[in-house]
Amino acid sequence: MDIEYGLIGQFAERHMVYRITAPDLAPEDTEYRFAISPQTVRLTYTSTDGAPWTLYSLEIAGLRVRKDGTVNPASFSHVTRCYPDSEHFQRFKPLWLRNFAEQHRVPPAVTPDPAA
Numbered sequence: 001m002d003i004e005y006g007l008i009g010q011f012a013e014r015h016m017v018y019r020i021t022a023p024d025l026a027p028e029d030t031e032y033r034f035a036i037s038p039q040t041v042r043l044t045y046t047s048t049d050g051a052p053w054t055l056y057s058l059e060i061a062g063l064r065v066r067k068d069g070t071v072n073p074a075s076f077s078h079v080t081r082c083y084p085d086s087e088h089f090q091r092f093k094p095l096w097l098r099n100f101a102e103q104h105r106v107p108p109a110v111t112p113d114p115a116a
Contacts, residue, residue, distance in 0.1 A: 014045040014053060014107060022096055024065050029093060030080040035065035039077070041100065045107050055105050057083050058097070 022038045030036050039062045045053040060082070064075035082089050084101040 010049045012047045013056075014047075016043045016045070016104075016107065017041070018043070018104075020100075022100075023094065024069075025060065025062070025080065025094065025097075029097075030060075030078070032064075032078060032080070036060070036062040036078045036080065037065050037071045038062040043104055043107075053107050055084055055101065055107075057081055058101055060097070 018041050020038055020041055024035045024037050026035050027033055038060050040060070042059040042061070044056045044059070046056045047053050058081070059079050061077045061079045064072045064078060066072050082093060082097070084090075084098075084105070089101075090098065
């Protein structure tokens, strides 16, 4: 897991990157006309004026999946972004992704309080 922080005025962002093994995302779950094989999920948490961290978005990066279902190792990484609080995410994204977002809704306690 990699962690990054950014602070602009009273607005803070925290990025956490997890390496994952997960089922392929179908084309309707991505911004592309093809499926991707997830390799990492980058979570963005935000905090304004010292409020608790909240999960803002998930960016799933992975390699292109060929029509025969095999992963194309020569393809560059494709990224698709989704917002866990949107109705579309809750209704249409794969169950494993919704569960992952719910399990990571609150970042680990190793993060200092943004108000400190």
